Amino acid sequence: MSDAPDSKLAWIDAYLAHLQRERQLSPHTCAAYARDLQALAALTGASAWPQLDHHAVRRLTAKLHAQELDPRSIARKLSSWRGFFRWLGEQMPLAANPVQGVRAPKRAKTLPRALSVDDAVQLVAPSRPAAGNGDDPAALCNRAMFELLYSSGLRVSELAGLDLTPSKQALGWVDLGNREVTVTGKGNKRRTVPVGAAALDALHAWLALRPAPTDGGDALFLSSRGTRVSPRVIQQRLRQHGVAHGAPVQVHPHMLRHSFASHVLQSSGDLRAVQEMLGHASISSTQVYTALDFQHLAEVYDKAHPRAKVK
Template identity: 70%
Template sequence: MDGQARVDDDWVARYLAQLETQRKLSAHTVQAYRRDLAQLTTLLDGTAWQDVVHADVRRLAAKLHARALDPRSIARKLSSWRGFFHWLARHLPLAANPVEGVRAPKRAKTLPKALSVDDAVHLVAPPAQATAGMEPPALCDRAMFELLYSSGLRVSELAGLDLHYSPAALGWVDADSAEVTVTGKGAKMRKVPVGRHALEALAAWLTVREAPRDGSNALFLSSRGSRISPRVVQLRLKAHALRAGTTVDVHPHVLRHSFASHVLQSSGDLRAVQDMLGHASIASTQVYTALDFQHLAAVYDKAHPRAAAKTKKS
């Protein structure tokens, strides 16, 4: 082989042909490899394949990250490049695979969306005059949404609730003790308090709830009289939020996040929030400390005189 094979030679074409003919990869996959390797060729700007070192690849990955490329896309490109250099080592005297050990930047941890207290209350609690004469579907929705926000339930846990306790029940509400028992992930059961407004909404729903037509003991029912599904709860909440004029995309997990954030803001008890959410690890709950800090930071920026002074210009 020639000593200094340039990036504008046919090595990439030969590798792509090998992927297509020998490894039998799909045309779509081969095309993705072609794009990734074409970008590598451009970024190396004439550097010989044998001269590419670990530091070069790290620099290229950092350059892609600086261009705001998604970390998952960078990881895919690194995988394409790694495979190419692994193959190239059979044909050229490479000291090592320069892509080995290079990792894509970590994905930014996105915080869960949470409504403000006022927005959450406005969403789940209709005006007092609107509750009179509510049709059964509306009363069912109100009870479900109040309970989601009151107790931070997963939508699957809500849909699995039965009217009363039974040995086969996955969950039920005990109005006397103001608690809901649910079966969460890993088939673990937990008890969570239920607020007064949720209990009132449940009581109103139970006055019009008919016996389920599917033979179940389901607490919440679909329009067909069978146990409601998580998807239907999601669609009903989304439609309700649009009617209520909520400006953010609302789904059941938003109410769960709002519950956790608001309880933590009031109590500061991370362990209690963990127990109520049914998180196996405290690490899953700690994300809400960031939400809490954001809330406190916003209050500080609005209220603290020295914070306000920073934004004033003479």
């Protein structure tokens, strides 16, 4: 294959075929690589791939930053470009990987959004049923899912992956007798987390009316078709539930996870315990909730202390 400028897209196509065939990446991931590499081809114009050097990539990175592209998006592009040139160096002579050592601009650290204790409890608590809807399986399923998200700080994928009973194939399950839930989180690591009394009550109510899955599976939570509920459906149901119940912000499952972590830390001050329950590999990932905890204390101080407000 020629390395002339008009073959740049052909090299991209060959790399994408390699990702699909050899590395067996998903179509979604390959599509993301394609977008990033096509953007690089457009940014570099007529220059052939071997002509691109470290300084050119740094200039491109600065240009993307000047266009106010999110630092996370820039970091993803650099990762895609770096992998492409690593592979290209095996196909043709390159002086060096021009992306190696180039970093995206630092992104401002944003605190995760958590609900207040009152807002979280009102959101997941059982609402007064409308006439004839007290035994609606869909409403009971939703309540059990939302209570469990907040009770145990689960990721939405972990919630969707729960089975009714434990097995070698199961990603997770709820042990009602021991009041705990076992899930498989990031890095294929399993953890067991306590389940609160309100979530247990909601689970019992749901299981009393849970229909048999239409696919013959063992999924704990079901869609309207009787199959395992997907993370996307859980997100949609929680968002609609939040709007219907007047939540102060648009609610998503990870906000309930943040709320769980923040509220447990506020009450206990035990950062290590919160780390274990969230399944964080590093304590640094959990330390962000100390900032939320301080933020909560500062709000209490501002409201309560007679000298807090500037006159």
